[in-house]
Amino acid sequence: MSDNxxxxxxxxxxxREAGEGARAASEDDDLxxxxxxFEECKVKDExxxxxxxNYINSSMPALDLFSKKTFPTAEECxxxxxxxxxxxxxxxxxxxxxxxFSFIRFVNYVRxxxxxxxxxxxxxxxxxxxxxxxMKPVIPDDPILMYNFEDDDQACIEEEEENGDYxxxxxxxxxxxxxxxxxxxxxxxxxxxxxxxxxxxxxxxSKEPLQEELEEKIRMLQKELEEKQTELINCQQDMxxxxxxxxxxxxxxxxxxxxxxxxxxxxxxxxxxxxxxxxQSYAHYSIHHEMLSDTVRTQxxxxxxxxxxxxxxxxxxxxxxxxxxxxxxFAAEAGAEKVVGVDCSDIIYQAMDIVRxxxxxxxxxxxxxxxxxxxxxxxxxxxxxxxxxxxxxxYEGMLDSVIAxxxxxxxxxxxxxxxxxxxxxxxxxxxxxxxxxxxFWENVYGYKxxxxxNPILEEANVEIVPGEAVASAPATVLDLDINTCTVEDTEFxxxxxxxxxxxxxxxxxxxxxxxxxxxxxxxMFSTGPEASPTHWxxxxxYLPKPMAIKQGDVIKCKIVCKRMKSDARALKVSLTVxxxxxxxxxx
Numbered sequence: 001m002s003d004n005x006x007x008x009x010x011x012x013x014x015x016r017e018a019g020e021g022a023r024a025a026s027e028d029d030d031l032x033x034x035x036x037x038f039e040e041c042k043v044k045d046e047x048x049x050x051x052x053x054n055y056i057n058s059s060m061p062a063l064d065l066f067s068k069k070t071f072p073t074a075e076e077c078x079x080x081x082x083x084x085x086x087x088x089x090x091x092x093x094x095x096x097x098x099x100x101f102s103f104i105r106f107v108n109y110v111r112x113x114x115x116x117x118x119x120x121x122x123x124x125x126x127x128x129x130x131x132x133x134x135m136k137p138v139i140p141d142d143p144i145l146m147y148n149f150e151d152d153d154q155a156c157i158e159e160e161e162e163n164g165d166y167x168x169x170x171x172x173x174x175x176x177x178x179x180x181x182x183x184x185x186x187x188x189x190x191x192x193x194x195x196x197x198x199x200x201x202x203x204x205x206s207k208e209p210l211q212e213e214l215e216e217k218i219r220m221l222q223k224e225l226e227e228k229q230t231e232l233i234n235c236q237q238d239m240x241x242x243x244x245x246x247x248x249x250x251x252x253x254x255x256x257x258x259x260x261x262x263x264x265x266x267x268x269x270x271x272x273x274x275x276x277x278x279x280q281s282y283a284h285y286s287i288h289h290e291m292l293s294d295t296v297r298t299q300x301x302x303x304x305x306x307x308x309x310x311x312x313x314x315x316x317x318x319x320x321x322x323x324x325x326x327x328x329x330f331a332a333e334a335g336a337e338k339v340v341g342v343d344c345s346d347i348i349y350q351a352m353d354i355v356r357x358x359x360x361x362x363x364x365x366x367x368x369x370x371x372x373x374x375x376x377x378x379x380x381x382x383x384x385x386x387x388x389x390x391x392x393x394x395y396e397g398m399l400d401s402v403i404a405x406x407x408x409x410x411x412x413x414x415x416x417x418x419x420x421x422x423x424x425x426x427x428x429x430x431x432x433x434x435x436x437x438x439x440f441w442e443n444v445y446g447y448k449x450x451x452x453x454n455p456i457l458e459e460a461n462v463e464i465v466p467g468e469a470v471a472s473a474p475a476t477v478l479d480l481d482i483n484t485c486t487v488e489d490t491e492f493x494x495x496x497x498x499x500x501x502x503x504x505x506x507x508x509x510x511x512x513x514x515x516x517x518x519x520x521x522x523x524m525f526s527t528g529p530e531a532s533p534t535h536w537x538x539x540x541x542y543l544p545k546p547m548a549i550k551q552g553d554v555i556k557c558k559i560v561c562k563r564m565k566s567d568a569r570a571l572k573v574s575l576t577v578x579x580x581x582x583x584x585x586x587x
Contacts, residue, residue, distance in 0.1 A: 066087070088121070108136065108137060267370065272370050285350075315337060316337060318340050337363070340376055381414060384406060397490070428471060428506065429471040434546060477496050497555070510539065514528070557578075
């Protein structure tokens with residue numbers, strides 16, 4: 001207290017009485033003016049009474065958010081939620097950026113869904129109460145909804161800044177504990193006041209109804225957790241069943257789609273980005289060196305064009321998959337008026353340099369892109385030339401692009417070069433090769449490794465087969481007219497007989513193809529084992545065991561060739577040799 005305040009207490013009675021008289025006179029003067037203002041204030045109060053009848057303030061009794069306990073005011077209820085349940089509105093407001101409307105939705109969410117306080121405090125987002133349905137009050141005239149939580153938040157911030165000892169553990173699941181020294185001290189003092197004396201046991205609180213209520217809540221939460229865990233296990237089992245059903249449904253739809261639409265082309269199944277690995281495999285010089293060094297291949301294309309100059313002269317030629325541009329330059333040399341080469345690989349940039357280097361830019365124009373999606377400078381072509389063949393003829397699926405170009409870009413009376421191709425099969429007897437590749441795994445430095453045989457037997461092997469190892473007459477299983485065939489024709493099945501030409505042990509069935517340019521001066525070449533080797537070699541389907549055969553015997557065979565679902569450019573082949581069914585991949 002200041003000195004002035006203490007001296008006031010010591011004033012003489014006369015002075016104090018004089019002061020009281022002055023105050024009374026002043027009050028009489030004010031009374032008359034107050035009476036004049038009374039009538040005016042009375043009118044205003046009567047207007048406000050009508051409004052306040054419909055106004056629900058936070059001083060009405062409020063129901064606890066997490067129990068059936070009621071409180072005289074909403075403020076006391078909110079304080080109880082914070083002290084006992086650990087529900088801190090200030091923390092929730094900061095975390096979820098709550099405004100007045102989100103607070104209303106939050107209160108109605110809690111009253112509707114009945115979550116635990118610990119669960120609410122552990123939420124990282126406000127998604128649980130974002131639904132507009134929570135704007136409708138669960139309790140009519142709920143005082144909590146009128147609670148001014150923004151002011152409360154500011155008060156909590158100030159208290160936190162002053163004390164510096166407020167921390168909430170939001171990681172709790174069951175016991176909803178709050179680390180709050182200030183609140184703990186407050187609770188202890190309340191217990192002491194209620195008992196009217198010291199604690200029953202030093203360092204601990206007596207078991208009050210509040211503690212029993214908390215313990216009961218913990219037991220309820222534990223039971224709820226067990227129920228949720230059971231529900232989770234059931235949901236996981238349901239998800240497994242749903243996944244299996246979805247897979248079966250998808251497989252059924254996929255098979256139905258294939259039956260309705262037929263065989264889908266590579267461009268329909270793969271985007272350029274998904275197929276980039278294939279295109280980039282042709283960007284390296286080594287593969288072009290291998291193809292250009294294949295004289296059977298390259299000279300056959302050259303002869304087909306240069307030996308038919310009168311046919312090619314003045315025509316427009318499209319070269320699909322032009323690579324280094326060698327076929328485009330052959331066509332220009334044969335007298336074509338305009339040649340357009342297309343390739344999606346980066347090798348096209350070297351091809352452009354090659355064309356410029358050979359001073360053929362006036363006739364040859366090169367375009368980068370996938371044929372099906374690329375606009376070309378010429379609308380119709382008289383000839384479409386392409387070296388599209390892969391292993392076993394159909395591997396890589398590049399024929400799809402040739403068919404697409406034919407249907408869209410070939411002029412009436414035009415021609416595809418080459419225009420025809422066949423696939424043939426022969427029996428092979430090569431015990432030495434079989435021993436090195438297959439039997440090898442039966443004894444590897446004294447150890448058995450027979451499990452290594454299966455990958456070799458399941459995958460067709462591309463290799464050059466010696467002509468003298470051929471043990472049967474060839475049988476043609478596919479004959480394609482490129483001018484008329486469809487993508488569906490690239491999946492085929494055929495029965496065939498292999499007439500044996502000698503006594504031997506058959507170790508494999510071999511596939512190869514022949515190519516035809518049916519022009520005035522016709523050209524053809526073969527990739528068979530008895531012809532000059534090419535970079536395509538032959539495709540060898542090894543048998544699990546050698547088969548003893550006599551000359552004149554006939555092996556009854558059947559082949560089914562389809563595209564792999566996982567890779568539209570790869571093939572899967574089923575071979576039936578007599579009664580033995582074997583399956584292979586060509587990839």
